[in-house]
Amino acid sequence: MDEIASITDTNLTETQFFNRRDEINILSNLLISTEFNSAPTILLTGIRGVGKTALIKKIRNKFEREYLVVDIDLSRSSAYQQKNLTRASMIKIIYDSIIRSSKEFGLKTISNQIEKYFKTKNFKIDKLLSYEHIPIPIFESEDNYERLAEFVMELPQKIYEDNNDKIKGVFIFIDEIQLIKDLGDELNGFLWYMRSFIQTQKNVAYIFCGSMSLKDSLINDLNGNKGAFGGRMLTIEVQPFSKKTTENYIKSMRRNIQLDHGGFERFYKCTRGIPYYINIFAKYLPENLTLSENNISELFKDSIDYLAIHFVYMWSKLTFQEQKIIISLLENPKKRIEVANSLKVTSGSLNRPLNRLLDYDLIEYANDKYQITDPIFGYWLKNSYEKNGIYPFRSI
Numbered sequence: 001m002d003e004i005a006s007i008t009d010t011n012l013t014e015t016q017f018f019n020r021r022d023e024i025n026i027l028s029n030l031l032i033s034t035e036f037n038s039a040p041t042i043l044l045t046g047i048r049g050v051g052k053t054a055l056i057k058k059i060r061n062k063f064e065r066e067y068l069v070v071d072i073d074l075s076r077s078s079a080y081q082q083k084n085l086t087r088a089s090m091i092k093i094i095y096d097s098i099i100r101s102s103k104e105f106g107l108k109t110i111s112n113q114i115e116k117y118f119k120t121k122n123f124k125i126d127k128l129l130s131y132e133h134i135p136i137p138i139f140e141s142e143d144n145y146e147r148l149a150e151f152v153m154e155l156p157q158k159i160y161e162d163n164n165d166k167i168k169g170v171f172i173f174i175d176e177i178q179l180i181k182d183l184g185d186e187l188n189g190f191l192w193y194m195r196s197f198i199q200t201q202k203n204v205a206y207i208f209c210g211s212m213s214l215k216d217s218l219i220n221d222l223n224g225n226k227g228a229f230g231g232r233m234l235t236i237e238v239q240p241f242s243k244k245t246t247e248n249y250i251k252s253m254r255r256n257i258q259l260d261h262g263g264f265e266r267f268y269k270c271t272r273g274i275p276y277y278i279n280i281f282a283k284y285l286p287e288n289l290t291l292s293e294n295n296i297s298e299l300f301k302d303s304i305d306y307l308a309i310h311f312v313y314m315w316s317k318l319t320f321q322e323q324k325i326i327i328s329l330l331e332n333p334k335k336r337i338e339v340a341n342s343l344k345v346t347s348g349s350l351n352r353p354l355n356r357l358l359d360y361d362l363i364e365y366a367n368d369k370y371q372i373t374d375p376i377f378g379y380w381l382k383n384s385y386e387k388n389g390i391y392p393f394r395s396i
C-alpha cells in the first residue's frame with residue numbers, strides 16, 4: 001500500500017483508504033434512490049478525525065461520473081475564514097460550488113440557462129461579470145438577496161431537469177456544517193429556508209456533514225422534533241475503527257509495525273480507533289521492533305505534540321479565561337458552579353466563554369457537567385505541565 005495518508009489529506013488513494021465497506025454501502029444505497037425521484041437528505045456525524053470527509057470524498061469519486069457532485073467545505077470558504085459567514089455569503093458559496101462542479105463535469109449549456117434565467121426573472125443586476133463564461137451576477141441592493149437565494153436553491157433541480165440525459169441526479173455535500181452556527185440569530189431562519197427547497201427537490205440529494213457530538217444543539221436545530229427538518233434527515237454516525245479493524249489496518253500498512261498483545265491494547269487505548277490518530281501515531285512508531293505496552297506508553301508521550309497538533313493551534317486562539325476553564329476541567333468534569341468557584345468568578349460571567357468552547361467542540365455538556373471532549377487535548381496540556389512546570393498559557 002501507499003504511505004499512510006497524511007492528516008491534512010482527505011482525498012485518499014484507493015490503497016490509503018481503509019475499509020468503511022458498510023458505511024459506503026449504506027450511503028450508496030441511499031444516494032442511488034436519487035435516480036428514482038426520491039433523493040435523501042442525510043446528516044453524517046461523528047467525532048473529529050473519524051473519517052467523515054475522507055468518506056464523502058470516496059463517495060464523490062465513486063459517483064462523480066454518473067451524478068453531478070457538488071462539494072462544499074464551509075471551513076475553506078473565504079467568508080468563514082474572514083469571520084463573515086452570513087446568509088448571503090452562504091448562498092454565494094453554494095452558487096460558486098454548483099457552478100464550479102458543473103464546469104468540471106462539462107455541463108456546457110449551463111451558462112446559457114443561467115443567463116436566460118436572469119433575463120426572464122427581471123433581476124436588478126448591477127454588473128454581470130463572467131468567470132470562464134459563467135455569468136456571475138453582482139447585486140447591490142438587499143431586495144435582490146431573496147431572489148438570488150431562491151434562484152440558487154432551485155438551481156440544482158433545474159440543472160438536473162435540463163441535463164437528465166447526462167446525469168442521474170445531483171448530490172450536494174456540505175462539509176463542516178457545524179460552522180453554520182456562526183450565523184447566530186439567523187441560523188434557524190436559514191435552516192428552515194433551505195429545508196423548504198430541499199424537500200421539494202426530487203433529484204437532488206443532500207449530505208450535511210460535520211464534527212459534532214450528538215448532544216450538539218445544532219443537531220436539534222436541524223433534525224429535532226421542532227428542528228427545520230423535523231426528523232426527516234437520515235442521521236448516520238461514523239464510528240471509530242473497531243479493535244479488529246484497527247488491527248487489520250496496522251497489518252495492511254507498508255510500515256512494518258510490530259505490537260505485542262499489550263502493545264496493541266495500549267495503541268488502541270491511545271488512538272481510540274480514530275483514523276486521524278492511528279495515522280499520526282503509526283508514522284511515529286519505529287519499524288521492525290516488537291513494541292510492548294510500556295514502549296507504546298512512552299512513545300505516546302513523546303508524540304503527543306504531533307497527535308494534539310490541532311489543539312495546539314486551537315489553544316493559541318483561546319482567551320485567557322477560556323484557557324483557565326479548560327485547565328479547571330483537566331482532572332474531572334465539573335458543574336458550572338464548580339468551574340466558577342475554581343476560577344473565582346460568578347457563574348453568570350461564564351456564559352460566553354462556555355458557549356464558545358462548546359461551539360468549538362473543545363468541551364461538551366453531559367449530565368449537568370462540562371467535560372473536555374477529546375482526551376488527547378487533556379493529555380497534551382498535562383504533558384506540557386509535566387515538562388515545563390506551567391501550562392502553555394498565551395504569553396501576555
Ligand SMILES: Nc1ncnc2c1ncn2[C@@H]1O[C@H](COP(=O)(O)OP(=O)(O)O)[C@@H](O)[C@H]1O
Nearest residue numbers: 005007009017018049050051052053054275276
Ligand atoms: N478510511 C480511512 N482509511 C485510512 N485513513 C483514514 C480513513 N479515514 C480517515 N483517515 C485519516 O484520518 C484523517 C482524518 O479524516 P477526516 O475525514 O478528515 O476526518 P473528519 O472529517 O471526520 O474530521 C485523514 O486525513 C486520514 O489521514
Ligand SMILES: [Mg+2]
Nearest residue numbers: 052053175176
Ligand atoms: Mg472533516
